[in-house]
Amino acid sequence: MARGQTRMFLKQMFKDPGKTGAVMPSSRKLARRMYELAAPEPDSVIAEYGPGTGAFTRVILGNLQPGQKFFCVEINPDFAARLKRDFPGAPVHIGCASNIAEYARLEGVGRVDRVISGLPWAVFPDELQNRILSAMADIMPKGGVFVTFAYLQGLVLPSGRRFGKNLGKYFSACGKSEIIWENLPPAIVYRCEK
Ligand SMILES: C[S@@+](CC[C@H](N)C(=O)[O-])C[C@H]1O[C@@H](n2cnc3c(N)ncnc32)[C@H](O)[C@@H]1O
Incomplete structure (x- = not known):
């Protein structure tokens, strides 16, 4: 992993821990x-x-694949700038994921079938968790899939447990993966289907 990425995470974590939520990027x-x-x-x-x-x-x-469409939503302009530099093919919208309907409209699409999320849910207040999940559920068709990860230690925090419960309000089926030990810290993946 490039050392520059970890340095950037540490810097952003000190600047804004409530949005960054990690001291290093996820593993491959x-x-x-x-x-x-x-x-x-x-x-x-x-x-x-x-x-x-x-x-x-x-x-x-x-x-x-050629028939698929992809875009990202990143709230931190520093991360967004680096992303645009490193992945010039990826459209990046700078703002909050709760505004997904607006970003989808700008991309010319009326639905989002898959959400792959790196958001730090365990540091989010309940209101923000619900605002983002509700906007996601509104734009996702039946059969759509949402995946996100949680660090093992986050699962036992009150906000982490609250997130697990909130998922049930918006998705018909939710499951957890095995523990991914090859990540720092180890994590699980939630897979939820609309
Ligand atoms: C834990 S980091 C994960 C980064 C990357 N996905 C990974 O796994 O290495 C959380 C990311 O979510 C972004 N973020 C936090 N709140 C957000 C929000 N409301 N909308 C969009 N992005 C947000 C942060 O700026 C940061 O880039």
């Missing part, structure tokens, strides 16, 4: 498992929330 193993569980279809519209330095973006772009 976690990125691959997230993508496998999202399992986009040949005509899927795929949105990535909170790409940071692009750990998941790299895997998504590497697998992108």
Whole structure:
């Protein structure tokens, strides 16, 4: 992993811990498992929330098929600038994932079939968790899939437990993956279907 990415995470974590939520980017193993569980279809519209330095973006772009559409939503302009530099093919919208309807409209699409999220849910207040999940559920058709990860220690925090419960309000089926030990810290992936 490029040392510059970890340096950037540490800097952003000190600047804004409530949005960054991690001191280093996700591992390739976690990125691959997230993508496998999202399992986009040949005509899927795929949105990535909170790409940071692009750990998941790299895997998504590497697998992108001609009939699919992909865009990212990143709230931190510093991460967004780096992402645009490192992945010139990826459209990046700067703002909050709760505004997904507006970004989809700008991309010329009326639905999002797959959301691959790196958002730090466990540091979000309940209101923000619900605002983002509700906007996602509104734009996702039945059968759409949302994947996101949680660090093991985050699962036992009150906000992490609250997130697990909130998922049930918006999705018909939710499951957890095995523990991905090859990530710092180890994590699980939530896979939810609308
Ligand atoms: C834990 S980092 C994950 C970065 C990357 N996906 C990874 O796994 O290495 C969280 C990312 O979510 C972004 N973020 C936080 N709140 C957001 C929001 N409301 N909308 C969009 N992005 C947000 C942060 O700026 C950061 O890039």
